[in-house]
Amino acid sequence: MVIVSIADLAVASGDETLVTYALGSCVGICLYDSVNRVAGLAHIMLPWSKEAVSTENNMRRYADTGITELITKMIDSGAKKAQITAKIAGGAQMFGAASSAFNIGERNIKAVIKILETYRIPIIASETGGSYARTVYFHAQNGTMEIRSANRDTLMI
Numbered sequence: 001m002v003i004v005s006i007a008d009l010a011v012a013s014g015d016e017t018l019v020t021y022a023l024g025s026c027v028g029i030c031l032y033d034s035v036n037r038v039a040g041l042a043h044i045m046l047p048w049s050k051e052a053v054s055t056e057n058n059m060r061r062y063a064d065t066g067i068t069e070l071i072t073k074m075i076d077s078g079a080k081k082a083q084i085t086a087k088i089a090g091g092a093q094m095f096g097a098a099s100s101a102f103n104i105g106e107r108n109i110k111a112v113i114k115i116l117e118t119y120r121i122p123i124i125a126s127e128t129g130g131s132y133a134r135t136v137y138f139h140a141q142n143g144t145m146e147i148r149s150a151n152r153d154t155l156m157i
Contacts, residue, residue, distance in 0.1 A: 007061035009042035009070045011077045012140040021135045023090030025105035027112050027128070028136040029067060030087040031121065032143040033079035039140035040074045042066045046104070047111030063111035071119060086121050087145040087157060088112055089136050091128040105129070125157040 004010045004020040012018050018041035020028050031040040042060065046052075049062040059065040075081060091109035109128050116123055127134070127147050137146040147155040 004041045004043050006043050007045050007058050007066075009040065009060055009066060009073070011038065011040045011070070011073045012138075013038050013077065014140060016140045018138040018140065019136065023134045023136060024092050024094040025090070025103075025108060027063070027088055027090040027105075027108045028134070028138075029063075029070065029112055029116075030089075030136065030138040030143075030145050031070060031074060031079075031084050032087070032138075033074065033083045034085070034143055035083050036078045036080065037140060037143075038074050038077050038079035039138055039143065040070045040079075041136070041138045042070045044108060044112060047107045063108060063115050067112070067115045067119070071121075081119070081121075084121050085143075086116050086123045087125040087138075087143075088123060089127045089134050089145065089147050092130050092132055092134070094131065094133070127155055127157065 020043040027044045029042045044063045045061040049065045091105040135148045
């Protein structure tokens with residue numbers, strides 16, 4: 001088990017499983033090259049690095065810079081960009097928001113989709129939104145994303 005903390009990312013292969021816990025408004029991005037069986041998982045907190053107050057921030061916390069780094073690490077591990085697909089989960093609205101401008105989960109989802117479109121990486125599955133937290137297990141052997149949430153059935157996508 002390779003644990004991916006909040007605002008972090010990791011790459012795995014073989015029988016390894018990547019896991020990230022407690023995705024509330026954060027989004028988990030699972031990238032997979034099924035030919036070379038290289039898997040990557042990022043736990044994204046915020047949509048855009050350009051909105052950061054300080055450049056000393058961990059750049060893995062942002063959709064734009066975190067996804068870029070994850071793709072680079074996967075390619076360095078033997079993945080081919082043209083073969084990478086994505087599965088995403090999270091982006092919940094954990095607290096009431098007066099408007100969509102304050103709904104960080106929704107903003108995170110939109111940013112992740114835009115960045116993946118920019119890289120021409122298709123999203124083949126998603127389980128986003130709602131008002132509940134998710135834990136994601138991503139299995140490098142077959143690219144299966146397992147999503148667990150309290151009081152909900154486990155999803156395998």
